[in-house]
Amino acid sequence: MSDLLAGLIQNPGMLLIVAGVIVALLPGRQLRAIAALAAIIGCYALLASYGTAPMDAPVLMGESTLFGLDLVSIRIDRLSVVFATLFFIAAGLNAIYGWLHASRMEASMGLIYAGAAIGGVLAGDLLTLFIFWELAALSSVFIVWGGGTHAAFKAGMRYLVIQVGSGMALMAGVALTVAATGETAFTAMSLTAEDGSLNIAALLIFIGFGVKAGFPLLHFWLPDAYPRASAVGAVMLSAFTTKMAIYALARGFPGEDILMLIGAVMAVAFIFFGAAASDLRRVLAYSLNSQLGFMVCGIGIGSELAINGAVAHAFASVIYKGMLFMAMGAVLTRAGTLRAAHLSGLYRAMPLTALVAFIGALTITGVPLFAGFVTKSMTISAAGYYEHMLVWLALIAATVGAVNNIGVRIFHDTFMGARSDAAKVSGDAPLPMLIAMALAAAICLVVGIQPTLLWSMLPFDYDYAAYTMDHLITQMQLILFAVLLFALARRFGLAARPRDGVLLDVDWLYRVPGRIALAGVVRGTAAAWHRLWWGIQAGVARLVKGLYDTHGPEGALARSWPVGFMALFTAVVLGLMLIVTFVAY
Amino acid sequence: MAIPGLEQLPVLPVVIPLVAAPLTLLMKPGRAPWAWATLVSWVTFVVTLLLLEAVWVHGPVEYAMGGWGAPEGMSAPIGITYYVDLANALVLTLVAGIASVVFPYAYYSVESEIDHRQTPAFYTALLICFTGLLGVTITGDAFNVFVFLEISSLSTYALIAMGARNDRRALTASFNYLVMGTIGATFYVIGIGLLYQATGTLNMLDLHQQLMGQSNRMVEAGFAFIITGIGLKLAMVPLHLWLPNAYCYAPSAISAFLAATATKVQVYIILRFMFSVFGFEFAFLEVALNAFIVLGIVGMFYASFVAVFRDNVKQMLAYSSIAQIGYMLLGISFGTVDGVAASLIHVFNHALIKAALFMGVGCVVLRLGSSNFAAFNGLAKRMPWTAWGLIISGLSLVGVPLTVGFISKWKLMEAAFQTQTFIPPLLIVLLIGASSLLAAIYIGRLAYAMLLQPVPEDAEPVKEAPHLMRITMWIMVLANIWFFFQTDVTVGVATRAAQALLDTGLGYGGAY
Amino acid sequence: MDIIEFIVGRYNYWIFITLMMIGLYIVISRGNLIKTIVGLNLFQTSVFIFYISIGKIVGGTAPILVGSYKADDSYGEGYGDESHGAGEQTSGAREGLHDADGLDIPSNSLSAEVPAGGAPSAVSGSLHQMPDTARETAAGMASGVNATYDSVADAAAQGAEVIYTNPLPHVLILTAIVVGVATTALGLALAVRIREAYGTIEEDELEAEDHFAEFGVPLHPEQGQARGGAA
Amino acid sequence: MLSLLSPEMAMYISLILPIFGLFGIMLADKVPNVREGVTLVTGAIVFYMAIIVAVAVSGGARPGFEVAEIIPGLAIRFEVEPLGAMFGVIASGLWIVNSLYSIGYMRGTHEKHQTRFYMCFAIAIMSALGIAYSANLLTFFIFYEVLTLSTFPLVTHKENEAARNGGRIYLGILLGTSIGLLLPAIVLTYVLTGTTEFTLGGLFAGGAEGPILMATSPVIFVLLALFAFGIGKAALMPIHPWLPAAMVAPTPVSAFLHAVAVVKAGVFGILKVVIFIFGVDFLAEGWAADFFLWLAAFSVLAASAIAMTQDNLKSRLAFSTVSQLSYVTIGAMLATSMGVAGGATQIAAHALGKMTLFMCAGAIYVAHHKSLISEMRGLGRKMPFTFIAFIIGAFSIIGLPPMAGSWPKFMLMWSAADAGHQLVFVVLIASSLMNIVYLLTPMLRGFMDPMSSGLKFDKDCLAEAPLFCLVPAWITAIGTIVLFFYIEPLIAFLEPVTGAIGFGG
Structure with a gap:
């Protein structure tokens, strides 16, 4: 066995990938689901056996040498372990959720995808990270394609292009780093070099991370692809890629000032897109992107509290966002559509799903006793404490936005009110889906009620009390005010439900002018070549004719x-x- | 020279076939003249080999005809002298060698192409032609060159005309050749006359001594006449017009023999005159050399283009010969040891190549009665030995490695790179490459027809050519490969010969 | 220099060139094979004349030794100095030629007077101006008698008194005449065979027939049997 | 067993055995099973010999022998160094795979002249090995030409007008560049240095005595130009048209020759010339390589752009090959040890990946006689194994882990960073993204889109290609994954010539 493989295979994520390949060969959905769950539990057991280690004294394992570089397949410290654990939980929930509905490809690729994400967060060096980074892209695109429609196919292509672009940028950055320093260890780096100039290598890596983290202008793949996956697929997608990027940013660029700005923009800007989207999973996707802004801000602030907050929020986000995607998946499974305009009053047919959506809405808006409250307040506190007023404001605004997008649009508009035609469905979500949603909801509640459980896993020991009067009042004021605001707005027709149609985002740039330009360049190049080539051939033919006329037998x-x-x-x-x-x- | 018993060696290559020729005429038609001619060619070949060896070991050999050498104290010999250095020893060996393979080859081809009763005459003419070619090469006397030139030419006209039984165009071709050849020879004689008038000598080495540092209009005019005359015999573009038809309609064996030897001997004469007789001090030499560059390149391309479009393989090969002469001229035009050596090497190698090719075509003509491309379709299935022989020697013509053609091309390119002319060396090399490519095209056409075209459906089954023809042809083909590996004979001898020629041309070493 | 003398003095060249041109013109312009051969013959003949004329000296005699040896110091020494002397002499003579104006062809004035004074005049410009005539004569005689060098020198010295015509060009041209005869014979024979094979000896007709045989179409359909691109 | 044969003997055998195989194939003309058996046995033995040689080379040996010295300094000589050993193993190993595939393809499509086909293949493989093992430019040139000539009948195999045209372009360009440019380059090298031997460290770099020419001399540029364009098989634009033209050949020919043997011989030649004739460090000193670096970069992008517009799957793959080959040229022209190592790795990785793609394209043709992408919509559902193998191969070409294609990209980027040509990053990234578009789209349409109108299936079951077509494709597809993990041994194997073991190497 090659050195590289021997190193990689110790990574639980790699084992999960292998399991994913095996699962692909198994017959029957149930069997695949059981095998997947078993693999997830087994791999988690392996991870658990590695234990954990403080941030400043990581445990390195699975070492190998490539190009004279030291590769470390596993780095165990609290940052990586918490993300890995999170991903295992998400993978487990996904396996349960897709018990009956995951196709062969989704079951297998979902496992590989989770494995890649886990491998990525455990990776101790940039090259290993790159491998898993690309694997995540590679496996997740199949999940997008799992949507099975032409739109899914095209979105998947776009998704793959941008994801591979991210990987390539990472690779380029790694190559530059390696060429300059000979080091591949994945540690904190800075966008500015020692002499104050721009560090190109770090910038390339930063862009690579930024694509997956959904930085503004680099984010378009996210709301493009997620809504087009299948019900099961979207849940899978929502968990890993972006959180992997959050992990990478937390590891690589903690305290990078620009992140605060980026995060603030993300947190706020995508609220509006979310509000304008008509596809409910698209709404969720934008909301997800907005929530990522919280985490990016936290990482940008860079204090121990802020990092903890970002990680904690990532944890909560995976769970509740997954939960919301599950709920929407259930609706999609039953109702066959997620067009906001066609859905209302679903609670009668799907009460349990409605409940889950409600819990999700409560969590994301940061209602006390739910996970969102404790995790969001950490970041907001970190921003406030350090007088990052702008960030603080942005985060507050994002919370307000979440009230509208999730509380109003996802929960209220979909499940409440008059029952639309599309909402006349046969019953509530299938049992495995319900179980998965229930488990997620439980986690949200447990974390919300007993946050110290999560605290103990966070990278830094920081004594943070979520349930202070200050936090409670601030948050409740915000939420109630926001609900009131939206209620009034709705009453006076200021915030109409979005109609069906294509929501133009930055992707317009590449969908229309970019596509035209690219097609122009490609066609132009090809046409220029063909013209040249035909010209050459015709020229040769003419030359031969001319030569024949003079040099031929009668010439x-x-x-x-x-x-x-x-x-x-x-x-x-x-x-x-x-x-x-x-x-x- | 101090080889006991071999004092008469230089004269033998001329005397043996010359004496043998009339005897041939007395023989009964059939095998006897052929066997006799073959025997003579073999003996001559052995003699030339000995001569080559002697020259290689002992240096240039001089032989005064009838003992009329240079009187003591006088530089010039009184009578005709044979002067053999490496340059003409190489050409002599080549001519005799080719003859010793082509003569045996000729039997079946001649039997089928020539009236049975005429065979003694045919072999007589062949031997006379052989004599003439050897004589031209060996003699050191400028006028004697003319005599031998005409001996070989006259017999050649006759030999070409004998192709008339197959195709009456042989007659017109021969007639045209006769007129042109005579004009060429006459020009040459005029040139010699002018030189004689200017110097009072006919001995080439002595001419060189007399001409050293001298240039006047008489000499210049002589030079012009000689170069034009030899150029015509050489088929130097644009004086090549007679050659294609002559080679095409001649009997196959004659095509093979002439293509391999006649023009090669002329190249030697040009070399001899330019460097050994006129020399570098001759003011016009450089102009001529520059002209040769242009003529060589033009010939390389022009004739190759024509060859590409020819539908008759013999004509194609004839034009190819003209193109190949371009290479030789190019080598000469560099005026360097490497260049002249490259030219001599190509003289040798191209003789092997063209002999093999024409012999192959001869086999096809014997069996299929035509040398048109159509006859070659699917030949690899019908006559595999012939076809593969043609392909290998064709590749050699292109200059593919593992064949002698590659050595020629290599040395020529090497020489070009080392030469400063008014055309940049790289350009010359690229042009050589490009013209090789044209050779690749016409040979490729032939190979394609033989290998990949289907046999015509209405074609009658044919046998391979007789063993004798196949074996002799394959001797040539294998020589094409052998001399790739064994370059001592070509590169070694040619380089030394070129060195000697140029030393003479520069006015030191060499001569006496 | 008087232009008339220039022209008249070289009349042998003019004859030679004119004949040559006539011959060549016939070859070029006549399509009839026999006429071509006639032209070729003329062409060759002109060369014979050229050769013979360069060897001829007015008043010169056949190179047969006459008289007896007269010691002439300068001349004898000249030859006694072996090739060196000969070389000097030749080069000197050549310079003389070179200085001659006009065509730069050494004047070969057949009409020149034979000056008195023997040896030196043999190399002077006004006499027959083959620079090495004497030497060649000597050589030729030497070969003729197969003599030792001394006797050659003697003979040369003796011969210097008598004006000899250089025999070598004549000898050479005898050979050339033979060649010419052979060529003519062969050419005529070929013409006969061509006539047998084609039924004509007109070149344009031959060409047209060959063209038709090769390409299957007439050479000049619009002009019938007109002559091809030669004109 | 390994010790029974000396590596020299193994070289002899691997160079001569294909000739015997050729006669064996000829004799077995009428018995297809025996004929193909002979091919496979020959292939297996040759492969085994190549491995013996490679093992010896990895042990530090440089087995070699001289056939003849033509002119002083000019010999036909063989000597194996790691790069050649690698090429030898790839070529001979994939020949077996391809022979298996050919059986499926040629019988599946009922091609004529199958004996000639196998015979020409045997010569081609021999010349590929000759190229791999050559010790000097002359020997390289000889086998290069033999390879060109022996593949011509394969290209024109179909013997129709299109095949003849393609063959004409193929032969015209390859022979034209090799005789017209490569030979002068070799002669010039000989004139300048008095030899043509491949010398570690570079012939022009000159070893201890110092360089023969200044590294900045224009002669170096001229020479490099002659080599870069003269080795036409490397398909550097604008002399690439032979490659698409050669696509008229049956697919096994395209798969093996125009994805492995022939084109790899070209880029292998470029690498050899850069490493052994110029010398990597010597070339880095001068400016000559930069032009070709950017030309190769242009080739990468322009060929990709043209590939995007091709509807014929094989010609799309051909332009993709043009693009991918230029990676090797980029690696060579970056003139760093990591660059040449990256180029060498690309040879191996691309060979496996592209061969998979071609074999899948051929499998589609065998099964359904479809060669246009627009006719393959929905076909993936009928032949998923073929399409998945294709996708794996495509991923390798794109450069995604865990397929081998990702490492060369990384190494080239590393090398570009070393050489200070950051713009190469952009080229490589753009190339990857374009690869995604033009390689994956057709295959995914095979799964996603409704069935093309031209496809009719009576029964709702799989309609896969014959196993003989499918298995080889999967062998190479899995090969790309295996090579991904075994890249380190390959780098270490090549280290003696590339000098690249990674950082500080």
Whole structure:
């Protein structure tokens, strides 16, 4: 076994990938689900056996050498372990959720995807990270394609292009780093070099991370692809890619100031897109993107509290966002559509799902006793404590936005009110889905009620009390005010439900002008070449024709001449020779 | 020279076939003249080999005809001298060698192409032609060159005309060749006359001594006449018009023999005159060399283009010969040891190549009665030995490695790179490459027809060519490969020969 | 220099060139094979004349030794100095030629007077101006008698008194005449065979027939049997 | 067993055995099973010999022998170094795979002249090995030409007008560049240095005596130009048209020759010339390589762009090959040890990946006689194994882990960073993204889109290609994954010539 493989295979994520390949070969959905769950539990057991380690004293395992570089397949410290654990939980929930509905490809690729994400967060060096980074892209695109529609296919292509682009940027950055330093260890780096100039290597890596983290302008793949996956697929997608990027940012760029700005923009801007989206999973996707802004902000602030907050929020986000995607998946499974305009009053048919959605809404809006409250307040506190007023404001605004997007749009508009035609469905979500949603909801509640359980897993020991009066009042004021605001707005028709249609985002840039430009360049190049090539061929043909006319059997230069002509010619040549000799002499 | 018993060696290559020729005429038609001619060619070949060896070991050999050498104290010999250095020893060996393979080859081809009763005459003419070619090469006397030139030419006209039984165009071709050849020879004689008038000598080495540092209009005019005359015999573009038809309609064996030897001997004469007789001090030499660059390149391309479009393989090969002469001229035109050596090497190698090719075509003509491309379709299935022989020697013509053609091309390119001319060396090399490519096209056409075209459906089954023809042809084909590996004979001898020629041309070493 | 003398003095060249041109013109312009051969013959003949004329000296005699040896110091020494002397002499003579204006062809004035004074005049410009005539004569005689060098020198010295015509060009041209005859014979024979094979000896007709045989179409359909591109 | 044969003997055998195989194939003309058996046995033995040689080379040996010295300094000589050993193993190993595939393809499509086909293949493999093992430019040139000539009948195999045209372009460009440019380059090398031997560290770099020419001399540029364009098989734009033209050949020919043997011989030649004739460090000193670096970069992008517009799957793959080959040229022209190592790795990785793609394209043709992408919509559902193998191969070409194609990209990027040509990053990234578009789209349409109108299936079951077509494709597809994990041994194997073991190497 090669050194590289021997190193990688110790990574639980890698084992999960292998399990994913095996699962692909198994017959029957149930069997695949059981095998997947078993693999997840087994791999988690392996991870658990590695224990954990403090941030400043990581445990390194699975070492190998490649190109003279030291590769570390596993780094165990609290940051990586918490993300890995989170991903295992998500993978487990996904396996349960998709028990009956995951296709062969989704079951297998979901496992590989989870494995890649777990492998990625455990990776101790940039090259290993790159491998898992790309694997995550590779496996997740199949999940997008699992949507099975032409739209899913095209979105998947776009998704893959941008994801691979992210991986390539990472690779380029790694290559530059390696060439400059000979080091591949994945540690904190800075966008500014020591002499104050821009660190190109770090910038490339930063962009690579940023794509997956959904930085503004680099985010378009997210709301593009997620809504087009299948019910099961979207849940899978929501968990890993972006959180993996959050992990990478937390590891690589903690306290990078620009992240605060980026995070703030993300947190706020995507609220509006979410509000305008008509597909409910699209709403969720934008909301997810907005929530990522919280985490990015936290990482940008860079204090121990802020990092903890970002990680904790990532944890909560995976669970509740997954839960909301599950709920929407259930609706999709039953109702066959997620067009906001067509759905309302679903609670009658799907009460349990409605409950889950409600819990999700409570969590994301940060209602006390739910996970969102404790995790969000950490980041907001960190921002406040350090007087990042702008960030603080943005985060507050994002919370308000979440009230509208999730509380109003996802929960209220979909489940409450008059029952639409599309909402006349046969029953509540299937049992495995319900179980998965219930488990997620339970986690949200447990974390919300007993946050110290999560605290103990966070990277830094920081004594943070979520349930202070200050936090409670601030948060409740915010939520109630926001609900009131939206209620009034709705009453006066200021916030109408979005109609069906394409929501134009940055993706417009590449969908329309970009596509036209690219197609122009491609077609232009190809046409130029073809014209040149035909030109060459035609030129050669003409040349041959011309040569044939002169040199062919009947050509003047090749036919047989009468002897008189030959003699004349000889005489002329002689004359020329004589003239030349006489002149030259 | 101090080889006991071999004092008469230089004269033997001329005397043996010359004496043998009339005897041939007395023989009964059939095998006897052929066997006799073959025997003579073999003996001559052995003699030339000995001569080559002697020259290689002992340096240039001089032989005064009838003992009329240079009187003591005088530089010039009185009578005709045979002067053999490495350059002409190489050509001599080549001519005799080719003859010793082509003569045996000729039997079946001649039987089928020539009236049975005429065979003694045919072999007589062949031997006379052989004599003439050897004589031209060996003699050190400028006028004697003319005599031998005409001996070989006259017999050649006759030999070509004998192809008339197959195709009456042989007659017109021969007639045209006769007129042109005579004009060429006459030009040459005029040139010699002018030189004689200017120097009072006909001995080439002595001419060189007399001409050293001298240039006047008489000499210049002589030079012009000689170069034009030899150029005509050489088929130097644009004086090549007679050659294609002559080679095409001649009997196959004659095509093979002439293509491999006649023009090669002329190249030697040009070399001899330019470097050994006129020399570098001759003011016009450089102009001529520059002209040769242009003529060589033009010939390389022009004739190759024509060859590409020819539908008759013999004509194609004839034009190819003209193109190949371009290479030789190019080598000469560099005026360097490497260049002249490359030229001599190509003289040798191209003789092997063209002999093999024409012999192969001869086999096809014997069996299929035509040398048109159509006859070659699917030949690899019908006559595999012939076809593969043609392909290998064709590749050699292109200059594919593992064949002698590659050595020629290599040395020529090497020489070009080392030469400063008014055309940049790289350009010359690229042009050589490009013209090789044209050779690749016409040979490729032939190979494609033989290998990949289907046999015509209405074609009658044919046998392979007789063993004798196949074996002799394959001797040539294998020589094409052998001399790739064994370059001592070509590169070694040619380089030394070129060195000697140029030393003479520069006015030191060499001569006496 | 008087232009008339220039022209008249080289009349042998003019004859030679004119004949040559006539011959060549016939070859070029006549399509009839026999006429071509006639032209070729003329062409060759002109060369014979050229050769013979360069060897001829007015008043010169056949190179048979006459008279007896007269010691002439300068001349004898000249030859006694072996090739060196000969070389000097030749080069000197050549310079003389070179200085001659006009065509730069050494004047080969057949009409020149034979000056008195023997040896030196043999190399002077006004006499027959083959620079090495004497030497060649000597050589030729030496070969003729197969003599030792001394006797050659003697003979040369003796011969210097008598004006000899250089025999070598004549000898050479005898050979050339033989060649010419052979060529003519062969050419005529070929013409006969061509006539047998084609039924004509007109070149344009031959060409047209060959063309038709090769390409299956007439050479000049619009002109019938007109002559091809030679004109 | 390994010790029974000396590596020299193994070289002899691997160079001569294909000739015997050729006669064996000829004799077994009428018995297809025996004929193909001979091919496979020959292939297996040759492969085994190549491995013996490679093992010896990895042990530090440089087995070699001289056939003849033509002119002083000019010999036909063989000597194996790691790069050549690698190429030898790839070529001979994939020949077996391809022979298996050919059986499926040629019988599946009822091609004519199958004996000639196998015979020409045997010569081609021999010349590929000759190229791999050559010790000097002359020997390289000889086998290069033999390879060109022996593949011509394969290209024109179908013997129709299109095949003849393609063959004409193929032969014209390859022979034209090799005789017209490569030979002068070799001669010039000989004139300058008096030899053509591949010398570690570079012939022009000159070893201890110092360089023969200044590294900045324009002669170096001219020479490099002659080599870069003269080795036409490397398909550097604008001399690439032979490669798409060669696609008229039956697919096994395209798969093996135009994804492995022929084109790899070209880029292998470029690498050899850069490493052994110029010398990596020597080339890095001058400016000559930069032009070709950017030309190769242009080739990468332009060929990708053209590939995007091709509807014929094989010609799309051909342009993709043009693009991918230029990676090797980029690696060579970056003139760093990591660059040449990256180029060498690309040879191996691309060979496996592209061969998979071609074999899948051929499998589709065998099964359904479809060669246009627009006719393959929905076909993936009928032949998922073929399409999945294709996708794996495509992932390798794109450069995604865990397929081998990702490492060369990384190494090239590393090398570009070393050489300070950061713009190469952009090229490589853009190339990857374009690869995604033009390689994956057709295959995914095979799964996603409704069935093309031209496809009719009576029964709702799989309609896969014959096993002989499918298994080889999967062998190479899995090969790409295996190579991903075994890249380190390959790098270490190549280290003696590339000098790249990674950082500080």
